[in-house]
């Protein structure tokens with residue numbers, strides 16, 4: 240670890256106290272907060288005196304992720320970033336371009352300890368949590384590199400955001416701050432494999448973000464087989480927490496369902512899924528949405544994706560039973576855009 244001070248993880252109030260503690264006026268906080276959100280290095284903070292810049296360079300942590308590698312899709316312009324962190328750890332972010340604006344998919348941890356069997360990010364375990372400044376820094380670095388504004392954020396990259404709860408909450412507050420990136424909570428989605436106590440805690444934070452649940456199976460037997468978290472927090476507890484989240488926040492919840500050939504992609508699976516969701520959400524008024532994606536084949540996992548036809552049939556079956564389903568468009572197919580794969584290939588070269 241480092242003994243340097245992570246000023247980029249500080250709120251404006253915390254920066255005020257920090258500057259006071261080193262004998263500087265409070266207005267420095269506003270100046271530095273704005274510089275940080277533009278991705279400026281301390282030497283570039285030209286409205287600070289040279290002496291202050293030198294002092295800050297010595298004591299402050301430079302936690303802005305650096306672009307280690309960048310792949311640009313020839314198909315749809317998706318940019319996949321491999322970022323190097325201050326301690327040389329590597330993470331990934333993906334910038335996706337839509338008509339309504341740019342979405343950045345960010346990582347929340349270096350690796351992951353959730354152990355989902357189809358996922359590349361968890362293969363080497365988790366080495367550490369990302370700091371609030373490193374969560375924010377992915378957005379700042381992507382904006383700086385691309386010269387374009389990021390308008391939406393999805394926390395669907397490497398790691399489990401609710402396993403890095405405090406730093407994620409701090410990040411959400413920072414990214415929403417005036418004078419900073421000022422991205423509205425409604426433009427942010429958080430995806431979780433189902434850490435139930437944290438979902439309940441999140442519902443009390445009064446942050447109107449969109450919650451996305453990685454469900455991937457409709458029975459405990461099948462879900463526990465592919466997602467170890469289900470042994471700790473089974474489907475009944477997870478969906479009860481989702482209903483409570485909806486009742487408290489009024490925010491819609493979407494469900495991610497990765498289709499794995501021969502495992503969870505049959506018509507009977509679609510029927511079980513629709514019955515399950517109807518059972519828990521009937522009468523709540525919650526709009527339920529299922530996002531379907533064919534599994535991204537990761538060599539080590541051995542899982543295979545089914546045909547496009549099988550996805551279509553699954554989606555139609557859900558729709559016929561009253562569940563809205565979208566088949567995810569796969570962006571950046573030629574840049575290995577699924578999470579964890581670029582980092583793994585970098586680690587093994």
Ligand code: SAH
Pocket residue numbers: 353355357358359394395396397398399400430431432433451452453495497532533534535536537577578
């Ligand atoms: N830990 C969080 C967020 C990161 S994963 C979560 O579990 O939600 C983002 C999404 O990608 C999750 O829905 C995850 O289950 C899915 N995913 C992971 N590996 C995948 C793969 N090989 N193919 C398709 N989806 C995958």
